[in-house]
Amino acid sequence: MLMRLCIIWLMTDLSLVVRALDEAGYRLTSPRRALASIVAGIDGPFTAARVVDEVRERGLHVGRATVFRTIDALERAGAIERIDLPSGDHAYVGCAPAHHHHVVCSACGRTAEVADGDLAALIGRIGRRTGYRIEDHRLEIFGLCPTCVATAMDEAR
């Protein structure tokens, strides 16, 4: 079992999510508030299916289409950002105004910071070398956090 480690942005805060929707001109309806709350309460990357499940588990009256439409609205509003998991699934992460990169182990929840300066320099160098005017990039890292490495070693014995 390979555990995943992804670079994500700062954890989501409910009020930030709602405000982003509001400021982007979206009406603040109760389904949207409910979904904002769900999204803000999920730690780490989440899929649309995960949100749909959460809706069902909480016994909320929110349709599947509304989940997708709201996720779309949240993305347009800049409250969440889509990432692509190695499995190919589309996932989303909350995103705060400041772009501080974190490393998070989705298994145990431990986080570590990644210095962004090096990556920015690397991207800049690549742009210069290839002649491309680079507008966006994604870096995904996969591996084992220290604790999980130890656990894996124990289990392998």
Next chain:
Amino acid sequence: MLMRLCIIWLMTDLSLVVRALDEAGYRLTSPRRALASIVAGIDGPFTAARVVDEVRERGLHVGRATVFRTIDALERAGAIERIDLPSGDHAYVGCAPAHHHHVVCSACGRTAEVADGDLAALIGRIGRRTGYRIEDHRLEIFGLCPTCVATAMDEAR
């Protein structure tokens, strides 16, 4: 002159794809050869749907399932690599044996390969700093290729 150069290039690429399949222990069937030819002939990233279209346009007798199974085989054999476009579509690009990354032009789809040296150093540094045992990584870069930058400038007058 230019045409001949093109043909030679395509054939070389095709043989690489077929050889990769062979060396990975896959049987060389005629559907696989046909699909290898299609994949080798596509310039830039391609989706499974694109391959299915190409099969239909050439009037080939190859089922949809075989397209997906062969793309999977090609990926396992290391002949192609999956990238995720900003649109969320799954696409594939042909790739040389060595580990590397691509820069994808968001306007025309041209790709350029990126030397991995610096990134490997960066990943190593992240691993050392965070204590994570990093097992894999993916870097995708999007921007405008030199040609499209020029075009954009022209259009902006």
Next chain:
DNA sequence: ATTTTTGCAAACCTTTTGCATGGAA
């Protein structure tokens, strides 16, 4: 009052799977 949003269901699109047949090694 006007415009947006919602839930529902059905449509759509991509990808996978079961199975009998056909082909490669």
Next chain:
DNA sequence: TTCCATGCAAAAGGTTTGCAAAAAT
């Protein structure tokens, strides 16, 4: 001859859309 691979069709997911009713502004 022995598996592996194929085509077909059906299923399985994931996402979008049409529409009338409901809610926000």
